[in-house]
Structure formats: structure tokens, C-alpha cells
Amino acid sequence: MEKTITVLPGDGIGPEVMKGALRVLKAIESRFQHRFTVTEMPIGGKAIDETGNPLPPETLEQCKKSDAVLLGAVGGPKWDGMDQRPEHGLLQIRKELNVFANLRPVKAFSPLADISPLKPELIENVDLVFVRELTGGLYFAQPKGRSGSDEAVDTLYYHRQEIERVVKKAFELAASRTGKLTSVDKANVLESSKLWREVVNEIAMSFPDVKVDHMLVDNAAMQLVRNPAQFDVIVTENMFGDILSDEASMITGSLGMLASASLSEEGAGLFEPVHGSAPDIAGTNTANPLGMVLSAAMMLRHSFHMNEEADAIEMAVQEVLNAKFRTGDIQTKKSRVSTTDEMVEQLVYR
Amino acid sequence: MEKTITVLPGDGIGPEVMKGALRVLKAIESRFQHRFTVTEMPIGGKAIDETGNPLPPETLEQCKKSDAVLLGAVGGPKWDGMDQRPEHGLLQIRKELNVFANLRPVKAFSPLADISPLKPELIENVDLVFVRELTGGLYFAQPKGRSGSDEAVDTLYYHRQEIERVVKKAFELAASRTGKLTSVDKANVLESSKLWREVVNEIAMSFPDVKVDHMLVDNAAMQLVRNPAQFDVIVTENMFGDILSDEASMITGSLGMLASASLSEEGAGLFEPVHGSAPDIAGTNTANPLGMVLSAAMMLRHSFHMNEEADAIEMAVQEVLNAKFRTGDIQTKKSRVSTTDEMVEQLVYR
Ligand SMILES: CC(C)[C@H](C(=O)O)[C@@H](O)C(=O)O
Ligand SMILES: CC(C)[C@H](C(=O)O)[C@@H](O)C(=O)O
Secondary structure, three states: OEEEEEEEEEOOOHHHHHHHHHHHHHHHHHHHOOEEEEEEOOOHHHHHHHHOOOOOHHHHHHHHOOOEEEEEEOOOHHHOOOOOOHHHHHHHHHHHHOOOEEEEEEEOOHHHHHHOOEOHHHHOOOEEEEEEEOOOHHHOOOOOEEEOOOEEEEEEEEEHHHHHHHHHHHHHHHHHOOOEEEEEEOOOOOHHHHHHHHHHHHHHOOOOOOEEEEEEHHHHHHHHHHOHHHOOEEEEOHHHHHHHHHHHHHHHOOHHHOEEEEEOOOOOEEEEEOOOOOHHHOOOOOOOOHHHHHHHHHHHHHOOOOHHHHHHHHHHHHHHHHOOOEOHHHOOOOOOEOOHHHHHHHHHHO | OEEEEEEEEEOOOHHHHHHHHHHHHHHHHHHHOOEEEEEEOOOHHHHHHHHOOOOOHHHHHHHHOOOEEEEEEOOOHHHOOOOOOHHHHHHHHHHHOOOOEEEEEEEOOHHHHHHOOEOHHHHOOOEEEEEEEOOOHHHOOOOOEEEOOOEEEEEEEEEHHHHHHHHHHHHHHHHHOOOEEEEEEOOOOOHHHHHHHHHHHHHHOOOOOOEEEEEEHHHHHHHHHHOHHHOOEEEEOHHHHHHHHHHHHHHHOOHHHOEEEEEOOOOOEEEEEOOOOOHHHOOOOOOOOHHHHHHHHHHHHHOOOOHHHHHHHHHHHHHHHHOOOEOHHHOOOOOOEOOHHHHHHHHHHO
16 A cells, blocks of 8 residues: 655654654655655754744645654753743644544553552553543633733633544444543533533434443542453543543553554544653663554554554564563663664564 | 531441541640630531522521531542532532632652552652632532433533632732742633633732742642642642542542632631542441541631641641551551541540
């Protein structure tokens, strides 16, 4: 198959981990006889430096006309306090591509059980997916701003349709898995959560085989530590999803392991690791490339329907971990530390 | 000393744990020669049942004229879907008493290390306090409501003064402890967080001995699991504080252990356990009374300046745990399970 991919390496460790993902995709191309046409474009801080805009129109245009978008990470102290923020590029591209459903799978890798802060018996059977609403809520709604130096406001607004489409995706996903969905909200305090809960209950009627629970966000934050194996699919609004999915990354032991897929109704999906740009270790060839590589696998699966190819990558990751190759963030007592490039080499070689 | 206390047992397990706290306070009265005049008033679901209002004016009036307020918990499925919600009583009393600074200490109890989902070496040295802004933000600001059945909005608004007063309390607390303060926000996305960060940086100038860090809320959710011992005082806005403090309760192994103090500039403080009304176990004499009892200790310390008395309660709790008395939520393999009343008896006896 022929596919076009726009690649947005971004800032910090973004370019390093992206290089790794592209090497892995090259290996997939030749093993499975595909042709990926890759176009690299600037976003975030790099785009601010080059054009004064964290999401230049050319970047957006290129993304829109490609089959999928791979993104590294954006941001760094260099752009702190500037008018233009690298993060705005990320938020804008999510909004412009209308990728409202952000899938963040969290699965315990058994060879990494040692490095999780949680007790091993609690994480053994964890295999959950967050479906985070990604283009609404506190991140985007108006009014949002300052009145003078004394007042600031953000708005948590949801329209029923914004909730419906992401909740439907979550139900579909739950139906294709164990049939268990947890919807997280704060319906005892927030009006937007009451609407959220109503919509979930309505859509539930079309999915009689999915068992749906409602959980308050404070309780969810606790339950993810107390007993994460109780969850299968978790659907929640933008900000709660941001907080809970980062928290849940600790189940795998490192944020560096987590991948994400952001999907729209149609059109290009956006695939990015959950970790950030980690400016402190940028350029040192020590970043964990697995979150980025697994995001590329999600692209193959969700945008290109290349399941076998995605499986091949995920199996290679499992094997490399089994063989005790580790970047610093997932190091155990018995493992020697590999560089970013060495990890990728091990993957490609499998 | 003579002090007046308004007691709001509330719903679910509220009345049971409150009964325990009152027995402990009786013991303190006679041991230290104080006189506590206790007036019990309805709040939450109980108040809805009795008066149609989750915070009847008589309850509020009584609270305002007393030296301190002890609260159990509110809410339960019985009042779900009603126009009047028990939680509104809780939110209103916080607002009316103007208790903007909610202190939630989280300390690992060494005899409970076994029951924490976190590895023991991570929690050994945890001794942190959340200072949660309690009367502003998404919980209270207008507009908040529905437009028809399709749209809902909540508002995250902060005025500089609301931030200043709670942040000042946090700096004072940090200065009296190890001098380390972490301010949690989402300044890369929220305007209210940018204002929050500015105010923190301004107030920092008056506290040159306090080392202050800013941390994004998603990262904080992760760090609280990864390495909770890195924190001393954590200050944050209302909703983030709600989520993070429940999450952090898992360090102690059970939400049932956590106490809180909500303080105003002057006037009665409000003291309540962090746990909710746990309707599923209400009336079974199995609830953990320690969060409520420790909240009473916080009342003695913060509102009545009775440090020795508060110490006595906290030491009794430690001893009872050392002696392996446990309610179901903090049970270990080697402990037999005590009832709520038995736990309280053990406390009083010490
Ligand atoms: C960088 C930031 C704007 C972003 C977010 O909050 O969505 C990140 O934390 C994420 O989760 O992808
Ligand atoms: C019951 C609820 C309204 C309350 C809150 O969200 O503040 C509770 O979760 C708490 O943390 O005290």
C-alpha cells in the first residue's frame, strides 16, 4: 500500500524519538512491501523560531492532505514567557484536524513490573485504554483570558454533540474488548458533567452488551492507584483525561512507554507519545523511543488498517524488553542502559 | 478552656464516625479540663429530608456563631436526580464560612505500609500537606448551568485576591515545615493557571527561605505515584486539589485515614475527613473512624491552639495502629477486623 505521512518532530527529545520511529517504519515498509511517503514539517517551538507561529499554515495544510500525522513533542523553557507558546501549536493541530477521540492504552509490560511504583500483584493484569475528549472543554472554550492583571477565566463548555461522538467511540471500543466502560466525571459539582452523564446513559441504550459505570474523577484518581486492573475502557473529558492518563502511566513504570492515537470522524489521525519534550535530556540520545514507536504502530493499526504490521512492532517492543534492553527511565538493577539509537536498532533487527 | 462546636454528622457513615470523634473529644475534655459545648445540626441529605434544604439557615447560623465546625460526610444514592443535592450543602457551608484554605495532610503510617498499593520504600518518608483552594474556581464561578438540553457550562474563574490569600497560607505553612512548596497548575493551557503562577512568584519574594517549584497538574498526578516523598507542601486550585488529594490518599493505604482542616482568615474553621459518606457500608459499624478523629485533632490544633491535646489524639491513633487494630479498609493479613466502635474504644482507652 502507498500512504502519505506528515511528520512533526517538534522540540526537545521529539526529533530523536521521531528518528527512531521512522527507522522502524522503514523496516516495516520493506518487510511488508508498503510505501510510506514522509514529509517533515515544523511545529511548536521550532516553528516559532522559524516562522513566528507554532502552527504555520503550510504545516497544517500538509497534515490535512496526508493520510496520517506523526508528532514527537513540543515545548521547552526556551519559549517560556513568550507571547507565542509551542503548546498552542499542539492544541491547534488537534482542533484543526478535529481529532476529538484520544486513545491512550495503558498496559503493564511484565518485564517492567519491577520499575513500577505500584506493587507487582496490582499491575499484572492491567490492560486499559483511556478515551480522552481532545478538542473541547477547558482547553478551548471561550471566554478564556484575562481582565487586567487581577482576573482570569477559562470556560468548561460542552455541547451534547461533542460528548456524543467521543462517547460513541468509547462504547464501540469497549464492545470490541471486554465490554466494560467507565465514564469519569464530576457530576456532583459540574454542570458539564451532568450533561456528560446524561449523554453516556442515552448512548448506553444502543450498546446493551456494554456494562457502563460512572465514577467521580477524584475517586477515579484513587482507584487507578488502588486497583487499576478493574478498568477496561475509561472515557472522560479533556482535562480529566490529561491528568488521569499521566497518573496511569506509572502502571507501566514510565511515561516514556505510552503511545496515543487521536482520531477524527474521517480524515488524518494524529499519533503522538504521551510524554513531553523533556528538554533536560534533549540531544543526549537517552530518551525512551518506545512511546513514539508504539504511536507509529497505532497509526498503522488505526489509520492504515495494517494490523499485522502493528502487531509486528508491538511484538518487537515486547521482545526487546524481554531481552532486558532499557533506556534510563525504565532501567532495573539487572539491566544495562541503552541509548535511544541502540533501542531502535534492537527493534529493527527483530 | 470553653469552646463551642457545631457538629454536622450528615449522611451515610457520617453519624457513625462522628459519634467516635465526639467520644474522643469527651476523653480530651476530662483529661485536659476543657469544656466543649456541642450542638448537633442537620446538613446534606438529612437536611433535605427534614427541611427541603441541604443547608438550612439554622444550621448555618449555628455554625457561624460557634468556635469550630465538625462535619462527617454528605450524599448518597437516595438523593440522586433530585433537584436539591446534599453536596450543595457542603459547598455552601464552605463558601459561607469562607474557609478558602483546605489543609489535607498525607503521612504514611508505618504500620500500614503493607496495605498501600505503592511499594514500601516509596512511602516510608512521605509527610506532605495539600493546601487546596476551597471556595473558588470551577466549583463556584458563574456562569454555571445548562442552556436547554444541549449545552452545559462551568466557569473556572479566579480573582488575584482569592489566589493570594490561599497561597500566602501555603507559604506560611511551608516556612514552618521544611521550607519546600510545590505549586500545581496547568499554566501551559489555562489562563487562570497563568495568573496563579504569577501570584505565586510575587508572594515568593516575601518568603525568601521557602523554595518554590511549579509543576503541571498532569505531571503532579504522576509524581505523586512515582515519588511522593519529594513533596512537602503542595498548593493548588480547587478541582486539582480535589483530584490530587484523593489520589494521594493511597499513600496511607486508605482514604479512611485522611483528615482535613478548612480555614478562613478569621471565624470558625471547618473540619472534615477526606472520605465521603460511603452509603454502601453506612449503619454497619465498619467504617474507619480515624479520618474523622484526626479531623477533630486538627480542630484542636488549628482552631483552639490545643497542641498538646491534638498530639495526644495523634499519638493514640499511632498506638492503636501499632497494636494492630484495624477496620476493614486498612486490614492486613495479620490483623483481625475491628468495628468502628472498637477502634474508638481503643483510642479512648489510651
Ligand atoms: C502539552 C500539553 C498541552 C498536553 C495536554 O495537556 O493535552 C499534554 O500534556 C498531553 O497530554 O498531550
Ligand atoms: C463531595 C464533593 C463535593 C467534595 C469536593 O469535590 O470538594 C469531596 O470530593 C471533597 O473532596 O471534599
